[in-house]
Amino acid sequence: MTAPFAADARTPVELLHAYLRGGTPSVDPAAPLVTFYDDATGERVELSARTFDNWVAKTSNLLQDELNAGPGDRAALLLPAHWQSAVWLLACWSVGVTAVPAGDPAAADLVVSGPDGLEAAQACGGERVALALRPLGGRFPHRPDGFLDYAAEVPGQGDRFAPYSPVAPDGEALETSVDGLPLKLTGEQTVALAREGAVRLGLKPGDRVMSTLSFDDWAGLEAGLLAPLAAGASVVLCRNSQGLDAGQWEKRAESERVTVRLG
Template identity: 65%
Template sequence: MTATDRTPADLLRSALAADPGRPLVTFYDDATGERVELSVATFANWVAKTANLLQGDLGAGPGDRVALLLPAHWQTAVWLLACSSVGVVADVAGDAGAADVVVSGPDSLEAARACGGERVALALRPLGGRFPQVPEGFVDYAVEVPGQGDRFVPFSPVDPEDAALIVAGREFTGAEVVERARDAAAGLGLTGPGARILSGLEFDTWEGLRAGLYGALATGGSVVLCRHLGELGEEALAKRIESERVTAVVR
């Protein structure tokens, strides 16, 4: 993080420049036993590929709206930063019918069909696996993204004062996302580089996004993102907190 970072994509670029090998997102799904750890470099590579898919194959650009019908998941975090990189508005749990592009998990495909534009489906399987059969009317993210470029350059510069995020009906510019993430970091226990927050919150509120992604990104910290955390008992949770060297918990 630097003083000149004005968008979430800026925050990621600064994190990559500072320490590409450190963990950024560690994801658990306690319904399946999945664990995935992404370093800053690996996460940034997924973001670049996804941004290239979004801008190139899907034809999205500044001002377009992308409805993200996805749970709290490491791939959702990738899409949020890809949207910031391109300059499109990430509408979390938004109206697919009002979106230019919709990105859906396996449980929201019917709602996603309301989108008259491009539709992308994520299987959300371990290791980014594909659908056994691609849902009709969608492209499979896991099929399309591997062949995308590892470097991303937007066709148009991203304006930090443009709309960047809609969550729970509230719209934020890129600059507001960064400012609010920085301002809230201390209250979350993210006191600087090395801080590590465990979040069991969904991504459909600002509080969930702040704890599960933006707060750590804005402070040089990292996040342990847990889906279905209710499946985990208190003793197992305490062991995870210890083994993952967690310094703050939000659930």
């Protein structure tokens, strides 16, 4: 029996590192890892594993050095399924911060919010980061009061990251939900569930997975990021795509070489 992709990985970040190592024609770190469409704006962004990792490193340095975040902290992520949301998830796991998609800002040590969540995010008593989610990673025209503008802060961060405290596989990594029931996972448990999902979905190295699911629960995180990463596959995230007809979906799937469609 063939060993699963990245069989020795025990944290989500180690899955990304395995992807970066490549080593097979199906897993190329220079090929697209995350492709993102916003059909409300016409935006399309494509990031190779290397480019994605660079964003993760910069965001991790921002978290650790500017926001003073570390193991034991909880980050409420009020973000849609977006390429920058995927970056923030991996950055949290790089630093050892527990990621809480759609979490309660009042119960979090820091909050990261898109434009739609800024009012709710003000309930956080810790650091607040705002993402404009504009095409090309653009800034807010006017920075929201009480928030750091991610697009203004991240470019100056370092391109390499090393955590001050080692991130333990048995440390808490993710708070999410399954069928409305709360789920708390360590890094190792997150990887194990991602692998199970990859098997259930029939994913293999080199697959292209297209997802329209939200990152607010496990189903969307599994489909749009974690199961593909565990399988050595890549993702095509589609946002605001409700108006696309069958022909448009077919054309997109063909142009992106999609092998699995979810949502």
